[in-house]
Amino acid sequence: MAEEFFPNVNWDRMWExxxxxxxxxxxxxxxxxxxxxxxxxxxxxTSKGNIWENxxxxxxxxxxxxxxxxxxxxxxxxxxxxxxKFIVGSMIGxxxxxxxxxxxxAPFYARMVEIGLREIDKGVIEAAKSMGAKTTTIIWKVxxxxxxxALVSGITVxxxxxxxxxxxAGVIGAGGLGNLAYMEGFQRSRNDVTLMATxxxxxxxxxxQFIGDFITRSLDKR
Amino acid sequence: MITIKKAKKIYPSKKGEVKAVDDVNLxxxxxEIFGVIGYSGAGKSTLIRMLNGLExxxxxxxVVAGREVSRIKGAELRKARQEISMIFxxxxxxxxxxxxxxxxxxxxxxxxxxxxxxxxxxxxxxLVGLEGRGDAYPSQLSGGQKQRVGxxxxxxxxxxxxxxxxxxxxxDPQTTDQILDLLVDINxxxxxxxVLITHEMHVIRKICHRVAVMEGGRIVETGPVLDxxxxxxxxxxxxxxxxxxxxxxxxxxxxxxxxxxxxGRVVQLTFVGEGAEQPLITNLIREFPITVxxxxxxxxxxxxxxxxxxxxxxxxxEGDLMRAIEYIxxxxxxxxxxxxx
Numbered sequence: 001m002a003e004e005f006f007p008n009v010n011w012d013r014m015w016e017x018x019x020x021x022x023x024x025x026x027x028x029x030x031x032x033x034x035x036x037x038x039x040x041x042x043x044x045x046t047s048k049g050n051i052w053e054n055x056x057x058x059x060x061x062x063x064x065x066x067x068x069x070x071x072x073x074x075x076x077x078x079x080x081x082x083x084x085k086f087i088v089g090s091m092i093g094x095x096x097x098x099x100x101x102x103x104x105x106a107p108f109y110a111r112m113v114e115i116g117l118r119e120i121d122k123g124v125i126e127a128a129k130s131m132g133a134k135t136t137t138i139i140w141k142v143x144x145x146x147x148x149x150a151l152v153s154g155i156t157v158x159x160x161x162x163x164x165x166x167x168x169a170g171v172i173g174a175g176g177l178g179n180l181a182y183m184e185g186f187q188r189s190r191n192d193v194t195l196m197a198t199x200x201x202x203x204x205x206x207x208x209q210f211i212g213d214f215i216t217r218s219l220d221k222r
Numbered sequence: 223m224i225t226i227k228k229a230k231k232i233y234p235s236k237k238g239e240v241k242a243v244d245d246v247n248l249x250x251x252x253x254e255i256f257g258v259i260g261y262s263g264a265g266k267s268t269l270i271r272m273l274n275g276l277e278x279x280x281x282x283x284x285v286v287a288g289r290e291v292s293r294i295k296g297a298e299l300r301k302a303r304q305e306i307s308m309i310f311x312x313x314x315x316x317x318x319x320x321x322x323x324x325x326x327x328x329x330x331x332x333x334x335x336x337x338x339x340x341x342x343x344x345x346x347x348x349l350v351g352l353e354g355r356g357d358a359y360p361s362q363l364s365g366g367q368k369q370r371v372g373x374x375x376x377x378x379x380x381x382x383x384x385x386x387x388x389x390x391x392x393x394d395p396q397t398t399d400q401i402l403d404l405l406v407d408i409n410x411x412x413x414x415x416x417v418l419i420t421h422e423m424h425v426i427r428k429i430c431h432r433v434a435v436m437e438g439g440r441i442v443e444t445g446p447v448l449d450x451x452x453x454x455x456x457x458x459x460x461x462x463x464x465x466x467x468x469x470x471x472x473x474x475x476x477x478x479x480x481x482x483x484x485x486g487r488v489v490q491l492t493f494v495g496e497g498a499e500q501p502l503i504t505n506l507i508r509e510f511p512i513t514v515x516x517x518x519x520x521x522x523x524x525x526x527x528x529x530x531x532x533x534x535x536x537x538x539x540e541g542d543l544m545r546a547i548e549y550i551x552x553x554x555x556x557x558x559x560x561x562x563x
Contacts, residue, residue, distance in 0.1 A: 123314040126314065128331075129276060129303075130274050130276060130303055131303060131307065131375075132300035132304045134300065134331075137330075142316065145316070145319070221359040221361060222361050
């Protein structure tokens with residue numbers, strides 16, 4: 001049945017490519033979550049009226065985030081080639097895609113984190129201060145838990161963007177479903193391969209959305 | 223317990239300086255419930271935030287429980303804040319935590335071990351009357367219940383001072399009274415000093431021992447609640463006192479009466495403490511050949527005794543009326559003739 005509709009698909013190769021895509025997405029989502037959260041927290045805390053209010057630092061961070069958020073991903077990969085070679089040692093393979101994926105999406109996520117943190121009731125932060133909480137306590141026990149639904153729904157959106165970034169990175173040579181669809185599907189005019197790769201990517205995206213929505217809903221006690 | 227000396231808080235603004243708190247001196251005794259009343263923008267929020275170091279005065283000193291809150295910083299200030307807790311108008315609970323976890327939060331901050339924390343949380347939940355609601359989330363509670371959680375949370379570390387920032391202003395009248403009763407109960411049971419700010423005179427008269435009236439960043443009048451009720455000095459104080467002593471539409475009623483009975487006098491009597499318990503009206507009718515018509519009255523309870531106002535209309539011979547009014551004045555009752563008929 002499957003052979004009939006997808007005569008040119010090499011299923012072992014397809015499965016391998018799927019795992020590569022999942023690997024790139026998972027690592028980059030995890031790294032983006034941590035990096036973006038740190039960056040977002042810094043953006044929030046150094047902004048006006050907050051605990052570490054600091055205009056110069058905020059301006060620098062904000063500028064950095066805006067610049068990296070604005071560069072089209074495909075250009076970012078090319079720009080980062082020397083950096084990637086230095087860090088990973090190669091331009092080929094899944095790991096070579098990671099620096100660009102993380103640097104491309106962390107600033108994007110950082111803005112979402114910042115927005116999530118701004119939605120927290122200022123009174124709650126004041127209450128924690130009035131109880132004698134340290135800043136680290138406020139970060140871990142107030143800011144992060146109180147903004148968690150926003151952080152999770154933000155990382156869901158970012159993860160979906162990352163899956164499509166991996167496909168772009170694949171074209172450059174990072175492997176994964178994007179690479180397969182381009183090399184096997186497009187270059188050799190095997191449309192069934194492209195179609196199958198698309199279907200799998202769609203399934204991954206739907207799953208991420210479903211899981212993300214589920215976690216967001218179960219976290220939100222408001 | 224609390225001493226504020228020459229405290230000033232000046233904010234720079236585009237239109238020049240804004241004096242939120244202007245040269246305030248204040249003394250609050252241990253175990254006292256002290257109220258600060260004022261309209262919004264009077265500076266009372268800034269003032270109460272100076273007591274736990276959330277606001278640092280531009281000049282002057284604030285000493286609470288032996289610590290100069292206006293000077294200390296860092297770890298010392300955080301330690302002090304565990305002894306000066308605060309409850310808020312909008313409760314400020316963490317929605318991500320259950321009732322029990324919210325109450326445990328200040329204990330976590332203070333580094334209390336888990337087992338002890340759980341025990342203390344149980345005590346506090348029953349102290350504020352929330353048994354069985356420990357696992358509920360704030361969103362599942364009513365306003366009054368949320369404020370009970372706020373109070374339990376504030377009491378967790380056995381503070382010496384409890385600050386109330388408009389703690390009942392977001393509650394309906396019935397719930398307000400329940401929360402105020404709880405505060406009085408805690409004050410009596412734990413000997414806790416309570417300072418609260420409010421714009422409702424009802425709160426002051428119901429639970430406070432002493433009151434300060436704030437206007438434009440200054441304290442314009444201060445004293446025991448009953449004294450302030452008896453003898454308000456400033457126009458703003460008079461307005462606040464009227465909020466609770468005069469039934470609504472008193473002025474309209476009296477005006478109506480004056481036109482309806484052009485003869486005789488409309489008199490406002492004020493009773494304080496025992497004055498309220500004499501059979502004054504009966505004696506008045508027996509002693510003088512006059513008619514007495516009760517127009518309107520209200521008795522108000524404060525922490526230190528009752529305070530009542532009564533509007534009556536007297537009619538009769540001019541000489542008898544004068545003597546009757548003089549007679550009332552001799553009986554520890556305040557008399558004010560509203561207007562001549």
